[in-house]
Amino acid sequence: EDKVVQSPLSLVVHEGDTVTLNCSYEVTNFRSLLWYKQEKKAPTFLFMLTSSGIEKKSGRLSSILDKKELSSILNITATQTGDSAIYLCAFNAGGTSYGKLTFGQGTILTVHP
Amino acid sequence: GAVVSQHPSRVICKSGTSVKIECRSLDFQATTMFWYRQFPKQSLMLMATSNEGSKATYEQGVEKDKFLINHASLTLSTLTVTSAHPEDSSFYICSASMETQYFGPGTRLLVL
Numbered sequence: 001e002d003k004v005v006q007s008p009l010s011l012v013v014h015e016g017d018t019v020t021l022n023c024s025y026e027v028t029n030f031r032s033l034l035w036y037k038q039e040k041k042a043p044t045f046l047f048m049l050t051s052s053g054i055e056k057k058s059g060r061l062s063s064i065l066d067k068k069e070l071s072s073i074l075n076i077t078a079t080q081t082g083d084s085a086i087y088l089c090a091f092n093a094g095g096t097s098y099g100k101l102t103f104g105q106g107t108i109l110t111v112h113p
Numbered sequence: 114g115a116v117v118s119q120h121p122s123r124v125i126c127k128s129g130t131s132v133k134i135e136c137r138s139l140d141f142q143a144t145t146m147f148w149y150r151q152f153p154k155q156s157l158m159l160m161a162t163s164n165e166g167s168k169a170t171y172e173q174g175v176e177k178d179k180f181l182i183n184h185a186s187l188t189l190s191t192l193t194v195t196s197a198h199p200e201d202s203s204f205y206i207c208s209a210s211m212e213t214q215y216f217g218p219g220t221r222l223l224v225l
Contacts, residue, residue: 034213042119042206042216043157088156092214099145099210103156 002027006089006104014112017079021107023089024071031094033072034101035063038086046074046087079111116140117209119217126197127225133193134220136207142187145210148180150203151219157206163190197224 003026013019025033032050036043047056049065049072056063060079065072076083086108090101116139126132136146144165149157161182162170169182179201181193194201206219 036216042219045213045215048213090157099214100147100159100162101157101208101214102159105156 002091002093002102004089004091004102004104006087006107008107009105010108010110012110012112013079015080017111018075018077019079019109021074021076021087021089021109022071023073023104024069025089025091026070027091027093027102029094029097030067030091031098032092033065034090034092035072035074036088036090038088038106039084043088076109079109081111081113084109084111115209115215117207117215117217119207119220121220122218123221123223125223125225128198129196131193131195132197132222133191134205134207134222136190136192136209136217138188138209141209143190143209144187146184146190147208147210147214148182148190148192149206149208149216151206152203160192163192163207165190194222197222199224 005024007022032048034048035046047063054065060077062075086106088106090103118137120135146163148160150160151157159172160175163182163184165184171177184190202224204219208214208216
């Protein structure tokens with residue numbers, strides 16, 4: 001059964017700290033891995049990583065896919081209170097399951113002033 | 114990014130009534146949309162795949178007669194929770210199928 005596991009489940013830091021969130025997956029037919037940020041409403045898209053695009057960066061956020069280790073990390077540098085949210089990792093399978101996202105449990109990030 | 118809207122954003126209903134939630138893709142055509150459910154402090158769980166012009170595909174454990182899905186056009190999918198009960202109270206979210214999936218803002222359903 002396809003599975004996505006995130007760690008840690010929760011993290012509390014202070015503004016200015018750097019955090020690394022982890023996502024590992026076991027899938028039979030990998031197409032892409034996606035990172036989302038969820039505050040009070042639905043998830044907002046951060047990054048998509050595929051075999052041909054294993055590293056992405058946007059401002060203080062960056063993400064890397066390690067296909068050998070079947071894992072991905074999301075880095076946030078110089079954290080701000082506005083980064084407080086649930087960060088979700090999901091994989092998008094290929095084949096007949098294309099488009100159906102399987103999510104990890106999420107990491108709850110709390111950034112204190 | 115692509116824009117997906119949902120309506121209503123919040124609904125409170127009495128037990129036994131039916132509730133319809135709309136999901137629209139505003140700036141693109143979506144032949145496939147997905148419906149997810151999220152309980153408090155839990156991750157998103159896929160309920161069903163909505164296919165334009167054909168029957169929805171439900172995930173294991175999701176009752177198709179309780180959660181009716183209609184995808185009548187390339188920009189609209191609806192989820193109807195029939196005979197809602199308190200245990201159906203949840204956050205329902207749709208997404209439109211593109212390589213990078215974008216989610217609607219979600220609908221909070223509270224069944225009294």
